[in-house]
Amino acid sequence: MDIIQRLSNLFSDFPTVGPRTASRFVFYLMRQPKERIEEITNAILELKNKIKFCSFCLNPHQGDNLLCPICTSYNRNKNLLCIIEKEQDLISIEKTGKYNGLYFILNLSGSLTRNQEINTLKLEGLKQRIINPEKFNIKDAKFVEIIIATNPTPEGINASVLVERILKEILRLYSGQGFKVTHLARGIPVGGELEYADEETLESAFEGRK
Numbered sequence: 001m002d003i004i005q006r007l008s009n010l011f012s013d014f015p016t017v018g019p020r021t022a023s024r025f026v027f028y029l030m031r032q033p034k035e036r037i038e039e040i041t042n043a044i045l046e047l048k049n050k051i052k053f054c055s056f057c058l059n060p061h062q063g064d065n066l067l068c069p070i071c072t073s074y075n076r077n078k079n080l081l082c083i084i085e086k087e088q089d090l091i092s093i094e095k096t097g098k099y100n101g102l103y104f105i106l107n108l109s110g111s112l113t114r115n116q117e118i119n120t121l122k123l124e125g126l127k128q129r130i131i132n133p134e135k136f137n138i139k140d141a142k143f144v145e146i147i148i149a150t151n152p153t154p155e156g157i158n159a160s161v162l163v164e165r166i167l168k169e170i171l172r173l174y175s176g177q178g179f180k181v182t183h184l185a186r187g188i189p190v191g192g193e194l195e196y197a198d199e200e201t202l203e204s205a206f207e208g209r210k
């Protein structure tokens with residue numbers, strides 16, 4: 001395949017990048033000095049080689065630890081678990097300072113039906129972490145509240161239905177598990193995402209969760 005076309009196709013797979021932007025990237029790169037290209041490719045390689053996903057919450061972090069800094073911290077409340085869609089949501093919630101429990105990042109694939117198998121595996125991962133956090137290197141956790149903090153978008157609503165189903169199943173099958181399930185209070189506009197909500201809105205969504 002044509003070299004330009006090949007790289008354009010690769011960029012088109014990036015989130016929010018369409019074919020037009022993709023080819024703009026390619027023409028931009030074409031004009032960069034060789035050192036700059038090496039800097040970019042090395043940074044990408046380092047990302048792959050040095051970033052690890054937390055064994056419990058799947059938060060990406062740098063270093064050799066199995067757990068991310070949130071999961072390792074003694075200051076976090078290990079009775080609370082907040083289920084979110086993606087890494088950016090974690091960053092937004094952390095910024096509010098209103099939550100000090102643990103997280104689980106779902107990262108479900110956008111097209112839930114096309115990637116049903118992968119998503120089923122991810123949800124199974126969530127279930128195992130709730131039932132047996134120790135297996136994922138979290139000690140002394142006993143969840144008393146599980147907060148579903150997915151976005152009020154079509155994908156987020158789908159995800160929340162799937163998560164609720166899993167949580168109900170856990171409550172039904174494992175009598176040792178007694179947690180309540182809460183949702184963020186409304187305030188995040190329908191169709192909006194936590195990532196873009198202002199801090200105040202997100203704070204009150206957390207405080208008013210039920």
Ligand SMILES: [Zn+2]
Binds near residue numbers: 055056067070071
């Ligand atoms: Zn973690």
